[in-house]
Structures are given as structure tokens and as C-alpha cells.
Amino acid sequence: xxxxxxxxxxxxxxxxxxxxxxxxxxxxxxxxxxxxxxxxxxxxxxxxxxxxxxxxxxxxxxxxxxxxxxxxxxxxxxxxxxxxxxxxxxxxxxxxxxxxxxxxxxxxxxxxxxxxxxxxxxxxxxxxxxxxxxxxxxxxxxxxxxxxxxxxxxxxxxxxxxxxxxxxxxxxxxxxxxxxxxxxxxxxxxxxxxxxxxxxxxxxxxxxxxxxxxxxxxxxxxxxxxxxxxxxxxxxxxxxxxxxxxxxxxxxxxxxxxxxxxxxxxxxxxxxxxxxxxxxxxxxxxxxxxxxxxxxxxxxxxxxxxxxxxxxxxxxxxxxxxxxxxxxxxxxxxxxxxxxxxxxxxxxxxxxxxxxxxxxxxxxxxxxxxxxxxxxxxxxxxxxxxxxxxxxxxxxxxxxxxxxxxxxxxxxxx
Amino acid sequence: xxxxxxxxxxxxxxxxxxxxxxxxxxxxxxxxxxxxxxxxxxxxxxxxxxxxxxxxxxxxxxxxxxxxxxxxxxxxxxxxxxxxxxxxxxxxxxxxxxxxxxxxxxxxxxxxxxxxxxxxxxxxxxxxxxxxxxxxxxxxxxxxxxxxxxxxxxxxxxxxxxxxxxxxxxxxxxxxxxxxxxxxxxxxxxxxxxxxxxxxxxxxxxxxxxxxxxxxxxxxxxxxxxxxxxxxxxxxxxxxxxxxxxxxxxxxxxxxxxxxxxxxxxxxxxxxxxxxxxxxxxxxxxxxxxxxxxxxxxxxxxxxxxxxxxxxxxxxxxxxxxxxxxxxxxxxxxxxxxxxxxxxxxxxxxxxxxxxxxxxxxxxxxxxxxxxxxxxxxxxxxxxxxxxxxxxxxxxxxxxxxxxxxxxxxxxxx
Numbered sequence: 059x060x061x062x063x064x065x066x067x068x069x070x071x072x073x074x075x076x077x078x079x080x081x082x083x084x085x086x087x088x089x090x091x092x093x094x095x096x097x098x099x100x101x102x103x104x105x106x107x108x109x110x111x112x113x114x115x116x117x118x119x120x121x122x123x124x125x126x127x128x129x130x131x132x133x134x135x136x137x138x139x140x141x142x143x144x145x146x147x148x149x150x151x152x153x154x155x156x157x158x159x160x161x162x163x164x165x166x167x168x169x170x171x172x173x174x175x176x177x178x179x180x181x182x183x184x185x186x187x188x189x190x191x192x193x194x195x196x197x198x199x200x201x202x203x204x205x206x207x208x209x210x211x212x213x214x215x216x217x218x219x220x221x222x223x224x225x226x227x228x229x230x231x232x233x234x235x236x237x238x239x240x241x242x243x244x245x246x247x248x249x250x251x252x253x254x255x256x257x258x259x260x261x262x263x264x265x266x267x268x269x270x271x272x273x274x275x276x277x278x279x280x281x282x283x284x285x286x287x288x289x290x291x292x293x294x295x296x297x298x299x300x301x302x303x304x305x306x307x308x309x310x311x312x313x314x315x316x317x318x319x320x321x322x323x324x325x326x327x328x329x330x331x332x333x334x335x336x337x338x339x340x341x342x343x344x345x346x347x348x349x350x351x352x353x354x355x356x357x358x359x360x361x362x363x364x365x366x367x368x369x370x371x372x373x374x375x376x377x378x379x380x381x382x383x384x385x386x387x388x389x390x391x392x393x394x395x396x397x398x399x400x401x402x403x404x405x406x407x408x409x410x411x412x413x414x415x416x417x418x419x420x421x422x423x424x425x426x427x428x429x430x431x432x433x434x435x436x437x438x439x440x441x442x443x444x445x446x447x448x449x450x451x452x453x454x455x456x457x458x459x460x461x462x463x464x465x466x467x468x469x470x471x472x
Numbered sequence: 473x474x475x476x477x478x479x480x481x482x483x484x485x486x487x488x489x490x491x492x493x494x495x496x497x498x499x500x501x502x503x504x505x506x507x508x509x510x511x512x513x514x515x516x517x518x519x520x521x522x523x524x525x526x527x528x529x530x531x532x533x534x535x536x537x538x539x540x541x542x543x544x545x546x547x548x549x550x551x552x553x554x555x556x557x558x559x560x561x562x563x564x565x566x567x568x569x570x571x572x573x574x575x576x577x578x579x580x581x582x583x584x585x586x587x588x589x590x591x592x593x594x595x596x597x598x599x600x601x602x603x604x605x606x607x608x609x610x611x612x613x614x615x616x617x618x619x620x621x622x623x624x625x626x627x628x629x630x631x632x633x634x635x636x637x638x639x640x641x642x643x644x645x646x647x648x649x650x651x652x653x654x655x656x657x658x659x660x661x662x663x664x665x666x667x668x669x670x671x672x673x674x675x676x677x678x679x680x681x682x683x684x685x686x687x688x689x690x691x692x693x694x695x696x697x698x699x700x701x702x703x704x705x706x707x708x709x710x711x712x713x714x715x716x717x718x719x720x721x722x723x724x725x726x727x728x729x730x731x732x733x734x735x736x737x738x739x740x741x742x743x744x745x746x747x748x749x750x751x752x753x754x755x756x757x758x759x760x761x762x763x764x765x766x767x768x769x770x771x772x773x774x775x776x777x778x779x780x781x782x783x784x785x786x787x788x789x790x791x792x793x794x795x796x797x798x799x800x801x802x803x804x805x806x807x808x809x810x811x812x813x814x815x816x817x818x819x820x821x822x823x824x825x826x827x828x829x830x831x832x833x834x835x836x837x838x839x840x841x842x843x844x845x846x847x848x849x850x851x852x853x854x855x856x857x858x859x860x861x862x863x864x865x866x867x868x869x870x871x872x873x874x875x876x877x878x879x880x881x882x883x884x885x886x
Binding site for chain 2: 076077078081132133134135136139140210213214217295296297341342343344345346350351354357358363364366367370403406407410411421424425426427428429430431432433
């Protein structure tokens with residue numbers, strides 16, 4: 059399973075301790091030199107050698123032509139400032155004690171979709187729980203949202219996550235309070251026996267943060283997995299949260315924001331997803347309270363798709379036809395089929411002209427409907443066949459429709 | 473004011489009694505022959521003459537090339553079936569008694585924007601109340617929605633209509649129960665002294681339908697106006713409701729649906745507006761109850777703009793800059809400015825690395841932030857200037873931020 063050589067793995071683990079996520083300079087060199095050479099350079103050189111500098115210049119010009127690239131000397135000093143790093147064996151022992159493992163791009167089970175991050179692909183991922191969860195991520199959706207979730211946001215998240223799980227999707231989130239926690243919990247309750255959910259953390263997988271979610275995160279480890287690009291022992295920082303979001307976006311086929319306030323970090327995850335050409339969906343809510351303002355903002359400003367059900371998310375994922383999804387929505391929205399729905403415009407106008415409690419002769423129906431005798435008589439015959447009109451010696455009246463005078467029918471006015 | 477000759481007016485009034493709204497055949501002939509000739513033909517001929525038939529064919533080919541046009545003989549029979557019509561003088565007297573008036577395309581105060589309806593422009597409009605309201609319609613917005621409005625829908629409609637009125641817009645709606653009624657009421661309460669609102673009915677303006685809104689409609693007449701293309705004495709039909717919606721859409725610069733269930737007639741108004749290249753906006757709501765399903769459908773399927781405030785509608789109307797509108801939204805959404813918002817990414821990482829209750833020396837800050845000594849020292853100086861960091865003999869600590877450990881800050885995680 060793990061094609062990555064022990065030495066490559068050890069060097070990536072060490073590099074992850076000195077190079078912060080998405081550190082362009084470090085990642086350009088990693089790309090150009092490989093983990094072993096880069097690690098030797100950082101650990102052995104006081105400052106970047108002319109050779110290293112020219113490799114960096116060349117790599118930068120290729121990867122980011124014209125872009126202003128970070129000053130290598132400064133970055134190099136930043137990496138050196140973090141030396142010494144724990145010896146890999148010690149690190150590995152610690153990992154083993156807590157049942158943690160690493161997966162690197164050289165491994166067969168490295169999630170291929172992370173390659174979409176290009177240069178910003180993680181150096182290494184630490185994991186806890188089921189290694190096999192990495193495969194399930196090929197069919198995964200991110201469900202994220204505010205930490206201070208409302209009752210509405212929680213209910214929506216449960217409903218939507220449940221529908222995604224029923225359809226066999228693995229639900230990925232950030233293991234935070236609120237919406238993230240509800241998504242993970244729902245997936246554990248209703249999802250597949252095997253890896254129904256994966257949490258991506260902004261701190262080392264040995265620290266279950268936030269502490270209040272420790273019990274939830276350990277349950278996720280038992281059936282799913284917890285992942286992080288941040289080394290063991292490291293605390294979450296704002297910067298790491300924002301970087302973590304790019305991993306959630308890259309691992310999944312779509313990101314759904316079920317509830318987010320104006321400045322929720324969930325918007326950052328959604329924008330990472332959009333940047334990676336992943337589907338982005340947002341659930342609307344009450345506009346009088348700010349709770350869903352971030353979701354509305356995503357729809358208005360970032361062209362996120364407005365979704366009201368898991369069915370609409372599945373439609374977005376292409377795993378459910380539009381018709382089917384609309385049916386789902388239709389049903390949920392209380393959409394009801396009526397006999398009149400089958401009528402053509404002319405039939406409908408005659409049907410509307412028919413009295414309920416008295417009888418009308420065709421000439422009256424002509425005046426009321428504004429249709430000619432031919433149209434009226436043809437339609438009356440058709441309506442009778444459909445069981446919507448009845449005639450007697452006294453004339454014609456409407457039957458079958460429970461909807462009173464049509465003018466007052468719900469579908470009538472605006 | 474009324475350039476239309478008495479005879480033209482009389483003929484249009486009569487034609488409106490035999491030709492239903494949007495009757496293509498009748499309107500093509502009206503366009504080709506003018507009101508007087510068409511009325512004479514319908515009232516005097518038993519059936520379409522060869523001359524009339526050829527005029528019709530020619531007009532149809534020009535107006536709807538290739539389209540299947542209605543059978544003239546049938547339509548003609550339908551118009552004739554409605555003869556005789558009340559004599560215009562009697563009609564006019566009745567109108568005068570109830571303070572109703574007519575306006576025709578030949579009049580100077582005919583709402584020019586109705587020309588966008590092309591062939592489907594109304595034959596004549598009956599009005600009650602302020603004739604001057606016709607001018608106000610140049611700066612009008614339609615606010616429409618479900619008849620069975622929820623408390624949420626009503627509150628949203630009040631809020632949004634109030635903001636539109638404050639900005640000096642005239643609010644147009646359909647005079648129906650629910651959202652329409654709330655929109656009219658709010659406009660009467662908060663709108664301009666002169667013609668704050670106009671109701672467009674699907675029945676004659678002498679019948680205040682629905683009856684329960686009679687008091688509201690008469691108040692609208694006192695300060696605004698009630699309009700209809702349907703002759704005096706005529707009842708509303710489903711067909712007339714749907715046709716009425718095209719007038720609401722054409723009269724206004726934008727149509728806002730504040731609450732609409734899956735099959736609300738308000739969707740029909742919105743689609744007319746879109747067809748006329750008017751702006752269309754919809755207010756989202758709870759997805760767990762069906763009340764806003766129609767609004768969500770408009771955003772999903774018809775590219776309606778999602779709006780949460782009147783400010784966003786004004787933005788759509790171009791009468792308020794984006795910045796201003798976003799500020800409005802921002803404030804409503806509880807968006808708050810924080811000192812950190814002014815920091816660049818490097819400064820922010822140093823700020824995040826600063827302890828709150830202890831002191832750290834620059835080398836610690838380098839390790840935590842992953843930045844180099846140069847970057848850290850520069851940023852610390854800048855943070856001190858901004859009043860966000862303080863140094864002592866013991867080292868550096870954070871000041872000024874009320875937001876605790878940033879990792880747990882609301883803006884941190886997803």
C-alpha cells in the first residue's frame with residue numbers, strides 16, 4: 059500500500075514541521091528538489107546556496123511566471139528558525155501510541171484529487187482511524203457551516219446530511235462546533251457502516267480540538283478517519299484553519315454550506331472549492347436574522363447553487379437526474395397535482411367559466427370565457443371525458459375540482 | 473392630457489369587452505386596422521370578409537413569422553358571441569359614478585413602458601383614484617407573493633417595502649390577500665404622500681375583489697390608483713389573473729417576490745418580468761417549510777437575484793451603489809469591523825502567534841508563526857503602531873483584540 063520509501067516519508071514529516079502549509083517558496087523547492095534534497099539543504103545550510111537560489115528562481119519562473127515570489131533568504135531563515143525538529147523515530151513512536159499514521163503523495167492510497175491543489179498539495183497528511191477511509195473520499199461531499207449554529211441550521215444540516223448518506227456519500231467536515239459537529243454526528247448515525255464521515259483538522263491529529271468535540275472525534279476515528287496536514291502536537295491557528303479549508307474543498311466533489319453568517323470561515327472553504335472547480339452549494343434561510351447571510355452572500359456574489367434538499371445536492375453531483383431531484387423538491391415543497399394541470403389553455407378557460415352550483419348553457423360559457431362556440435363545445439366534451447364537467451337538460455356545471463371558484467384558487471393570483 | 477379622440481376611446485372600450493387580454497388574433501387586427509375599423513368589422517360583419525382575412529394573414533406573417541396563428545373565423549365567432557356590448561355612453565356614466573376613468577395608448581399619460589408588451593399591450597386601462605399615479609409608475613417596483621402569507625413573509629414584505637418607499641419608489645402589486653395586501657398597506661403607511669402604491673386588478677375596477685380587501689383598495693384609490701384592463705363589471709378568472717400579471721411586470725422596473733410557495737402565481741409575474749428584461753428578485757426563506765419554495769425555485773431555475781433587503785433591490789435598480797448596498801447588508805447581517813481586518817497576511821500570522829496573557833520573544837514567535845526573524849520584527853513594530861501589540865523587557869504580547877485565542881475566533885474555522 060505505501061510505496062513511499064521510509065526515507066522520503068521521514069523527510070516529508072520533517073519538512074512539514076518547518077514549512078507552513080502553502081508556503082510557496084518551500085513547496086516550489088520541494089517540487090524541484092524532492093523531499094530528501096530539500097531537507098538536507100534546510101538542515102545543513104546556514105543560508106540558501108547560490109545553486110539553491112538559482113533552482114528556486116527557475117522553479118518560480120516556471121510555476122508562477124511574472125508573479126512576485128517570496129524572498130528565499132527570508133523564507134529559509136524562517137525554516138531554520140524552527141530547527142531542530144523531533145527525530146522521525148520519536149515522532150513515529152508517538153504516532154503509533156495514539157494509532158496515528160501518515161500518508162504521502164508517493165503512497166498508493168494518497169487521495170489523487172489533492173493533486174488539483176497543484177503546488178499547494180500538502181507535504182504529508184497525518185491520519186487517525188480507518189486508512190481505508192481515504193478511498194471513500196473519492197465519493198465525498200463537504201458539509202460545513204457556522205460554529206454558532208441555530209436550531210434551523212442544525213435541522214437543515216441533519217436533513218441534508220442524512221439524504222447524502224442515504225445516497226452512499228461520505229461526508230467531510232472540519233470537526234468544529236455547530237454545523238460541522240452536526241454533519242459528522244448525522245453521518246455516524248445514518249451513514250454507511252464503513253467510513254461514513256471524515257474530519258479534517260487544523261491542528262495535530264493527536265490533539266482533539268475543540269476539546270468539547272473530543273468524544274465526537276474519537277467516534278469518528280473508530281469508524282471513519284481524522285486527517286490533518288499539521289504535524290502532531292501543533293495547535294490550530296487562524297492561518298492553519300484557512301489552509302485546512304483548502305484540503306476539505308480539494309478532497310470532496312462538492313462543498314455545501316448549510317448555515318453561515320456574514321463572515322463565517324465556511325465561506326472560505328466554499329471559495330477554495332470554487333477555485334478548484336468543485337461544485338459549491340448553499341442553503342438559504344431567514345433573512346431577518348443574520349444566521350444565513352453568508353449563504354445568501356455565496357449565492358449572490360459567488361454563484362453558489364441555492365439548494366433546499368439533499369436531492370438538489372445529489373443533482374449537482376450528477377448522481378440523480380434533474381427530474382428525480384425536482385420530484386423530491388416538489389414533494390417536499392408540498393407541490394400537488396390537480397386535475398386541471400392536464401388541461402390545455404382553451405380547456406382551462408372553459409373549465410374556469412363553468413359554474414359550480416348552477417348550470418350554464420354554451421352561449422353563456424362563450425361570453426364568460428371569450429371563446430367561440432366551436433372551442434367551447436369541443437372543450438366541454440373533453441372536460442366531461444376527464445370527469446371535470448357534467449351536463450344535464452339544464453346545462454353544464456363543473457364537477458370534481460375541490461378548488462372552489464378558480465379566481466380565488468391559490469394558483470390564480472400573484 | 474387625453475389626446476385620444478372620443479371615438480377611438482369608445483371603440484377601444486367596446487373592443488375590450490369582446491377581445492380577451494392577449495387575444496393574438498384580435499390584437500393583430502387592432503394593430504393593423506386601428507380601433508375604429510376593427511370595431512366596425514366585428515360589430516357589422518357576420519364572419520371575417522376576404523379582405524379582413526388577408527389583412528389578418530399579412531399582419532400575422534409580419535408579427536409572428538412562421539408561427540401557427542389562431543383561426544380567424546373561430547376567434548371572430550368568439551368576439552361576435554359577446555355582442556351586444558353596453559353602449560359607451562352608459563359605460564362612461566357608470567364609470568363617472570364610481571370615479572373611474574380610462575386611459576388609452578393614444579393618451580399622453582399612457583404608461584410608455586407598456587409598449588414593451590408589443591402586440592400584447594392592453595387595449596385600454598380602466599383606473600380609479602389618482603390619474604397622476606400613472607406618472608409615478610415610471611419609478612415603480614412590483615412587490616408580489618403568496619396569498620397565504622406566513623408571519624415571516626409578511627415581516628419581510630413590510631421591511632423590504634418600507635425600504636423601497638423610503639427611497640421614493642412607488643410599490644405596485646395585485647391587491648390580493650397576503651403578500652400583496654401587506655405591500656400595499658406598508659406603502660400607504662410609510663410611502664410618499666402622493667401615489668405610494670398602485671394595485672392592478674384582474675377584474676373590473678368597479679368590483680373590489682377580493683371583498684375582504686375592499687377597504688384597502690378604496691384607501692389605495694384615495695392616495696394612489698387601482699388599474700385594470702378588464703372592463704367594468706367583469707369578474708376575475710384564472711386566465712385574467714395570469715394576464716394581469718404581465719401588466720404588473722411591464723409597468724415596473726423590477727419584480728420582487730418576497731414569499732411564494734412552489735406553485736404561487738407570483739412566479740408567473742416574475743417570469744413575465746424576466747421575459748420583458750425587467751429585473752427579477754426573490755427573497756429566500758426557511759427550506760424546511762414550503763413557504764419560500766417558489767422564491768428558491770426562481771433563483772435556481774430562472775436566475776432571479778437573491779435579495780435579503782430593500783437595499784439589495786435598490787442596488788438592482790441602480791439607484792444605490794454596490795458599496796452602499798453592501799454596507800446596508802453588512803450592517804443588517806451583523807458584519808463587524810475588527811482591528812485585525814486591516815492587517816496583511818504576514819502581520820496577521822504574527823498577531824495570531826502573539827500570546828494574550830504571557831510574553832513571547834521574537835524567536836518563539838518565529839517558531840509559532842513559521843515566519844523569519846525579519847518578517848516577525850517588522851510586523852511587531854507595525855502591530856505596536858496599530859495598538860495591537862505591546863512589548864516589555866519580558867517580550868511581546870497581544871493587546872486590543874477582544875477576540876480571545878484566534879484559533880477559536882469565529883472567523884477562524886469553517
